[in-house]
Amino acid sequence: MKPSTEKRLFQYALTSKKYILIGLVCLIIAVGLELTGPFIAKRVIDNHIVGIQTNWTQVEEQHDTDTIRFNGMFLKRADRLTDQDQLVSQHTLLQSGKNFYLVNQEVPPNSSVQSANDDRITISYNNTTEQINGIKLNVSDLYTFFQPEISPIVLLLGLYLGLILIASIFQYFKTYLLQVSANKIIQRMRNDVFQRVEELPMNYFVKRPAGKIVARVTNDTEAIKELYVKVLETFVNGFVYMTGIFVALFLLNASLATICLIVIPILFVWMKLFKKYASKYNRVIRSTNSEINASINESIQGMPIIQAFRRTNETQGEFEQLNTRHYVYQKKMIVLSALTSFNLVNALRGVAFVAFIWFFGSNALSGGSLITAGVLYAFVDYLTRLFEPMTQIVNQLPQLEQARVAGARVFELLDEKGEKIEQLEMNRIKGDVLFDNVSFAYEKDDYILKNVNFHVKPGETVAFVGHTGSGKSSIMNLLFRFYDPQKGSIKIDGMETSTLTRQQVRHHIGIVLQDPFIFTGTVLSNITLNDPAITREKAIAALKAVGADQFIERLPNQYDEPVGENGSEFSTGQRQLLSFARALAFDPAILILDEATANIDTETEGLIQEAMKVLAKGRTMLVIAHRLSTIQHADEIIVLERGQIIEKGTHQELLQQRGNYYQMYKMQQGTSNKIPAV
Known part of the structure; x- marks a missing residue:
């Protein structure tokens, strides 16, 4: 049973657990320092500001x-x-509105001034009224009473500021460590995803558009990055912060703190409900996004065909259909998020403040203990702080669900069966190729090749011809181990390819395709493929050997000329010469030419023919031929029809047989041309 997406995301997080743990310690210290602030403020208010009214x-x-x-x-x-103080008399400092009074006796703490006339002050307490002696204080008098408090207030505020500054340092390290860890996790995940893509068999790519695969490597991992970079930090920061606040609330008043705990199950239940619906919507959104990428990729590559056949409106319609589906489900997510974010938290905040007012108000009305201004301030401060991380957590729920869905898609790709890329050393092969009773099907029981047998000796050139769908390219796919046959065996130098790794099989085999792929870079980097074993001199020698120097040396930067995507600045023939030079530079023992001359103009064909002669020296060549004129000197020509070998022989032998090869050759020469005597 495979672990859940959440567990696998957590396992990736553990790859950077050292820095994450240090970051969490910094976070806890920073939160602890920050949350001492209201306690300090409470002490300043109760002991030193309001405290003089005593x-x-x-x-x-x-x-x-x-x-x-x-x-x-x-x-x-x-x-x-x-003990050193000798008492003389008792006095009390009282406040009424903006005025302060010093009365000449001790009065109960809940007393209030009703009126004042000269030195007679009327006070009330416990439903009784009394006139006592006292005086009204002016500003300078009041300042005298505050003098002993100035020093401790300055010290406490200095401590408060110092703790905030120290907390900010820990917050910096927390943010730095968690962000670096998050990016490191995503770097590791992207490497794993790309490595798995390289290990996947060819049929995986045949069944899926390139845009969908690209979306998983880029868009989906980017969504997961938001999980580690932002969501994880927000959730951890929020839960640590809320835990610290609840501890502080319990220290202030356990009863009210217990009432405030109700927000935790409410938040948990909402997160479960949000996950249920958001997960469903996000799966559609991520899938549609992949389809949009695939559609754009296909449209850009096929734009000449789209415009030539006037299919722009239809293509636009298909794109708009995908875009509309994406919009509809994004709108559903917006509705769900709008119900969550500030609405939920504001409602909970309102309920908490109503409970707070009711709790302390009922205590006061019932004659219970009165709270001080400092406790009141601290509670309001902590309650306000409590809902800040809640707001951040709730606002990150959409990102969390996007990351979960994206994670499931990425892990689905990582779970695809592939073959590890192992760079095992293998001595250069001689180039002996044997197909022994090979049958192969891309789909179950739909055999493309049926009982194919042939033997190519080292240094021979063997050509394969036949109509489209006859199985020519399938033979090359099997030899390269892009696929494995269902029946029979393929041997290279007597070794069955199935007993070797795919990298060992391909180590001494080169290929030149009908439509050569040119990478972005320079002319030389396309020959060396940045392999340190291929020196600059060796690459230039290969280019000259195939005749590519004739056009390269006319370029402004010659061999260091920048090359754009797929070498669009070169003609088809020039790109083909570059691919021939690439094959020659790597010096394979076996070289496959997959209809390498099919798209070449007559003028360039001469260069290609010469290049083929250069390539053929000292190596086995297997040629899939479209133009029969290019394979007349092959040691053997194998004619295929519907996956079976129907003729074998040299060019002259096959013409003498007057079979399928003769008919194909006759068609290419033209019915008006006379077939040469044989």
Whole structure:
């Protein structure tokens, strides 16, 4: 049973676990430092700002900085008295609106000033009213009472600022480590995906458009990158932050913190519901996106045909159909996301604040304990902070689901059976090729080749001819081990190809295709394919040997001339000469020419014929021929029809037989031309 997509994504994350763990430690430290802020603020408010509204005691003399001098008296907060202080009388500092009053006696903490007239102040507490002596304080008087608080406020605010700065340093390292780890994971995943693409058999590519495969290597891995780069960090950061906030809330008030815990199951349930629908929508979106890529790729490659046959409207219609499907499901995702993001979090935030007000309000109305301004501030601060990571987590749910679907598509490709690329050394072969009773079918029981037998000795040139679909290219595909036969065996120098790795089989075999592929780069890089074993001198010698120097040396940069995509600046014949030079530079023991002269003009054919003679020296050549004039000097010509060998012999022998080969040759020469005497 294969592990789930989530588990496999997690396993990829473990490849960078060292840096991720260090990043998480930095995150926890940063969150811990940040969340001390409201506690510090609470202390500043309760102990040093609102804290002066308390009982003050007159003492005989000043012993420390906590004692102030006011109206000829030494006053000190009752909560800061020491054994050295000798008490004289009690006073209380009260606030009413914007005014402060110092009354000449101790009053209950829940007292409030009703009115003031000269030195008579009316206060109320516990449903009673009382007139007491006191004075109204001006700004400078009030500043005197604040003097002992200035130093600790500055120290606490300095501590707060210092913790924020230290937390920002840890946040930087956290972000750096997690981002670098995420990009490293994606680099590793893309390498794995591309490596698997190289290991896949040819029939995988036959059944799938190139655009769809490209989408998995690029678009899908990019979506997964967002998971590690942004989503993972957001979720981890959010959960650590929320955990820290709940710890702080429990330290402040366990009852209210317990009520706030209800947001966790609500968030979890919503994530499960979102996953259910978003996963379905995203599968369609990612699949349609691949089809769009495939459609664009096919349209660009086939644009000359599309325009020549006036199929632009039909092609546009097909594209619009795919684009419309993509739009419809994107709209469904938008609706789902819109219901999630700010709507969900705002609703939860509103419920939490209503619970907060109800809880403390009911306590006050019932005569329970009153909360201080500092506790109130800290709770509001923590509740506000609690919903910030929740908002970020909820907003990342669409990206999370995109990454999950993209991950499933990437792992589906990685699960395709391939063959490991192993660079095993193999001595140069002589070039002996034997097909022994070989039968082959691309699809089950639909045999393209039937009981094919032939033997090519080292150094011989053997040509294969036949009508389209006769099995010529299938023979070359089998020899190159792009496919393996269902019946019979293929041997090279007496070794069965099935006992060798595909790389060993191909190590000493070269190929020149009917439509040669030219890579982006330079003329020389197309010959060497950046193989260090092929020197510049060897590559230039190969180009000169096949006659390609005749047009290359007229180029501005000659052998270092830049080459565009598929060598579009060169003619078909020139590209073919480059592919011949490439084959010659690698010096294969066996060379396959797959209709290499089919698209060549008459003038270039002469160069190609000379190049073929150069290539034929010292190696076995298997030629799939369209033009029979190019294979007249072959050691043996094999004629195929519907997957079976019907004739064998040299050019002259086959003409004498007056069979299928004779008829093909006669058609190419033209009915008006006389067949030479044989």
